[in-house]
Amino acid sequence: xxxxxxxxxxxxxxxxxxxxxxxxxxxxxxxxxxxxxxxxxxxxxxxxxxxxxxxxxxxxxxxxxxxxxxxxxxxxxxxxxxxxxxxxxxxxxxxxxxxxxxxxxxxxxxxxxxxxxxxxxxxxxxxxxxxxxxxxxxxxxxxxxxxxxxxxxxxxxxxxxxxxxxxxxxx
Amino acid sequence: xxxxxxxxxxxxxxxxxxxxxxxxxxxxxxxxxxxxxxxxxxxxxxxxxxxxxxxxxxxxxxxxxxxxxxxxxxxxxxxxxxxxxxxxxxxxxxxxxxxxxxxxxxxxxxxxxxxxxxxxxxxxxxxxxxxxxxxxxxxxxxxxxxxxxxxxxxxxxxxxxxxxxxxxxxxxxxxxxxxxxxxxxxxxxxxxxxxxxxxxxxxxxxxxxxxxxxxxxxxxxxxxxxxxxxxxxxxxxxxxxxxxxxxxxxxxxxxxxxxxxxxxxxxxxxxxx
Numbered sequence: 001x002x003x004x005x006x007x008x009x010x011x012x013x014x015x016x017x018x019x020x021x022x023x024x025x026x027x028x029x030x031x032x033x034x035x036x037x038x039x040x041x042x043x044x045x046x047x048x049x050x051x052x053x054x055x056x057x058x059x060x061x062x063x064x065x066x067x068x069x070x071x072x073x074x075x076x077x078x079x080x081x082x083x084x085x086x087x088x089x090x091x092x093x094x095x096x097x098x099x100x101x102x103x104x105x106x107x108x109x110x111x112x113x114x115x116x117x118x119x120x121x122x123x124x125x126x127x128x129x130x131x132x133x134x135x136x137x138x139x140x141x142x143x144x145x146x147x148x149x150x151x152x153x154x155x156x157x158x159x160x161x162x163x164x165x166x167x168x169x170x171x
Numbered sequence: 172x173x174x175x176x177x178x179x180x181x182x183x184x185x186x187x188x189x190x191x192x193x194x195x196x197x198x199x200x201x202x203x204x205x206x207x208x209x210x211x212x213x214x215x216x217x218x219x220x221x222x223x224x225x226x227x228x229x230x231x232x233x234x235x236x237x238x239x240x241x242x243x244x245x246x247x248x249x250x251x252x253x254x255x256x257x258x259x260x261x262x263x264x265x266x267x268x269x270x271x272x273x274x275x276x277x278x279x280x281x282x283x284x285x286x287x288x289x290x291x292x293x294x295x296x297x298x299x300x301x302x303x304x305x306x307x308x309x310x311x312x313x314x315x316x317x318x319x320x321x322x323x324x325x326x327x328x329x330x331x332x333x334x335x336x337x338x339x340x341x342x343x344x345x346x347x348x349x350x351x352x353x354x355x356x357x358x359x360x361x362x363x364x365x366x367x368x369x370x371x372x373x374x375x376x377x378x379x380x381x382x383x384x385x386x387x388x389x390x391x392x393x394x395x396x397x398x399x400x401x402x403x404x405x406x407x408x409x410x411x412x413x414x415x416x417x418x419x420x421x422x423x424x425x426x427x428x429x430x431x432x433x434x435x436x437x438x439x440x441x442x443x444x
Contacts (some may be wrong), residue, residue: 021225024283034284050184058191067218069290069326072198079195084189133287
């Protein structure tokens with residue numbers, strides 16, 4: 001369990017830095033803005049208590065916020081993601097044979113399961129995030145487009161990270 | 172009482188979610204840049220430091236372009252100096268329509284262009300004389316407005332922000348226009364609600380009006396890209412191509428207008444302003 005905790009803290013730091021100094025620097029157009037840090041929340045253990053799930057998600061969101069000068073925006077979207085996570089896991093169909101402290105990943109859960117799980121949660125996260133960001137309805141269609149484009153992009157990057165780093169069986 | 176506790180513990184996930192959500196929204200609402208300072212002043216020290224380390228690494232990549240820009244500006248300033256030395260002995264102070272404007276040079280250590288609301292961070296703070304609401308410019312155009320200052324760092328909202336409105340004027344006929352940004356292309360700004368009688372064609376130059384007392388007057392904002400009708404020919408609107416590429420600003424000047432407070436005070440005391 002301690003090893004798991006270290007692993008999660010490591011993911012927290014790496015993903016927060018990657019988000020702030022790599023993904024936030026991608027300069028293609030105003031529409032492209034993947035939020036890969038949500039992978040941290042997606043990969044928290046299945047059996048994590050509600051308290052820690054929400055607390056971790058909130059701290060992750062707030063960390064990103066402080067670097068982007070948007071206090072509360074990513075925190076709110078992340079907390080919403082964390083709140084929906086248990087329900088979505090039930091909806092997608094939780095595997096019964098999971099060991100305690102096992103976490104969602106491509107290797108154990110399978111590509112289809114993990115992709116469905118990721119796309120649904122990332123969509124909700126991005127939906128709230130980008131509408132909180134503009135905070136006006138005059139840019140409704142434009143924002144919706146942004147939600148769809150970035151949901152696809154974030155999910156794609158998350159799947160790539162999964163295949164690169166988490167598809168190998170531990171020895 | 173026991174029932175209440177049981178109720179709370181049964182729905183603790185929901186309650187905790189609501190508490191976190193409320194905290195987030197409180198932060199978000201206080202995020203309008205007049206009350207925000209406390210949050211960023213306390214975290215600015217850490218984020219400023221980290222951003223500076225990052226900038227120290229990546230700054231080299233832009234060094235050549237920065238050097239060229241600085242050299243070009245030096246040359247320009249030298250030529251102005253030659254003209255003005257006789258009239259104004261202190262080269263750092265320029266007199267523009269009777270107002271006193273000082274420039275403080277600073278380096279951009281963090282900047283974004285692809286968010287809906289973009290911010291930047293500078294490597295100087297109140298120790299160097301930077302205050303809230305000062306304008307930030309480069310010789311080629313307008314960058315943004317300082318909203319928050321800590322000891323050695325300051326942060327500001329970029330022109331690329333939903334709350335930024337720059338008061339500009341059309342160079343050829345001095346008509347006032349407001350320049351804003353719609354969040355799509357970081358090279359193009361918006362102008363709207365221009366009365367149809369105003370002569371405006373693509374290629375026209377938009378300069379700062381100086382009315383806000385934040386930016387010096389007559390600084391380049393951009394050139395008009397295209398113009399179209401708005402609200403059944405009652406108004407015109409259009410796009411402005413910004414004169415600077417916000418993606419590659421490195422060295423900037425913070426504008427200190429010593430007459431600003433006096434002018435604002437006068438505005439306050441004048442009715443119907």
